[in-house]
Amino acid sequence: ASLVASNEATQAEIDRIQALLPTGQATSSRLTTFRIATGADGNRFWGVREYEYPGHVVRAETTLYRVAARDPWKVSGFHVNVMSRQELAARTFDFMAEPPAVQAVIAAAVIFPLFILVTFWIALFRPGLKPRWLWLIAIALGVGTIYADTASHALSFLPVSVQLFGAGATWSGSAFDGWVFSASTPFGAAAFWLFAPKAAPPSP
Numbered sequence: 001a002s003l004v005a006s007n008e009a010t011q012a013e014i015d016r017i018q019a020l021l022p023t024g025q026a027t028s029s030r031l032t033t034f035r036i037a038t039g040a041d042g043n044r045f046w047g048v049r050e051y052e053y054p055g056h057v058v059r060a061e062t063t064l065y066r067v068a069a070r071d072p073w074k075v076s077g078f079h080v081n082v083m084s085r086q087e088l089a090a091r092t093f094d095f096m097a098e099p100p101a102v103q104a105v106i107a108a109a110v111i112f113p114l115f116i117l118v119t120f121w122i123a124l125f126r127p128g129l130k131p132r133w134l135w136l137i138a139i140a141l142g143v144g145t146i147y148a149d150t151a152s153h154a155l156s157f158l159p160v161s162v163q164l165f166g167a168g169a170t171w172s173g174s175a176f177d178g179w180v181f182s183a184s185t186p187f188g189a190a191a192f193w194l195f196a197p198k199a200a201p202p203s204p
Contacts, residue, residue, distance in 0.1 A: 017080050021058060026051040032174040042067040044076075050174060058082050059176050081176060088175050093150050101155055105148035108183035112142060112166035119189040126199050139192055142166030142184025151178025 034047035044065045051058040063077035095106060120139050123129060145161040148154075163184040171179045 013078070017078070020080055020082055022053045022056040022082065024053060026053055026058070028052045033172050043069065045073070048172075048174060050176075056082055056084050057088060057175050059174065083176065091151055091176075091178065093179055098150060099153050102148040102150060102153055102181075105146055105155070105183055106181045108146075109167040109169060109181045112183050112186050116140065116142070116165050116186050116189045119186075119192050123192055123196070126196075128199060129197060135188075135192060135196060138188030139186075140164060141188055143187050145182050145184045147180055147182045149178055149180050151176075 029049055029051045032048050032050055034045070037044045037046075042065055044063065046061070046063050048059060048061050051060065059081040061077070061079040061081075062075065064073040065076045066073050095103065098106070116139060120136060123132070123135050123139055129135060142163045142165070143161070145158045145163050147156045147158070161184065163182065166184045166186045166189075168182040169179055170182075171177065
């Protein structure tokens with residue numbers, strides 16, 4: 001909801017949001033995410049704060065903007081989500097409960113880095129490997145990235161991308177968000193085993 005409007009419309013939005021909140025006082029709160037953007041159209045700040053209640057968690061997303069640095073901040077958006085403890089418990093990460101496609105991405109995010117690290121170590125000490133630095137760079141990077149979100153079970157693919165050691169895992173820290181695992185194809189490591197020169201024999 002946008003709160004940059006007349007006082008009457010703003011108060012109506014505030015009343016609607018208050019009706020969504022659990023009864024009683026929040027026991028604690030924390031800032032989980034924030035982002036600041038500066039451009040030709042001014043400055044924007046986006047932040048997420050979560051409030052802990054005995055039986056619920058409230059997520060409040062606030063967007064502020066100002067045209068110039070000397071201007072005061074104005075609220076351009078404010079969104080509230082409320083979930084019970086039972087609903088959040090059902091979203092807890094459980095590998096065995098994930099769909100097969102998400103499980104495959106998680107498994108790749110574990111296996112690919114191990115394969116790349118072992119290959120990198122062998123290439124680092126293989127006698128006679130030239131050009132060694134070029135092989136090491138190619139081995140360390142995964143190409144093309146697939147992402148899996150454990151909260152929504154959504155998959156996405158970014159074909160033009162590189163990822164160090166072929167995998168990643170991120171979590172925003174929010175109880176509403178799941179882990180996002182990513183895996184990239186280890187073309188460089190595979191190419192090493194297929195095409196790299198074999199180790200030079202020891203000198204007699």
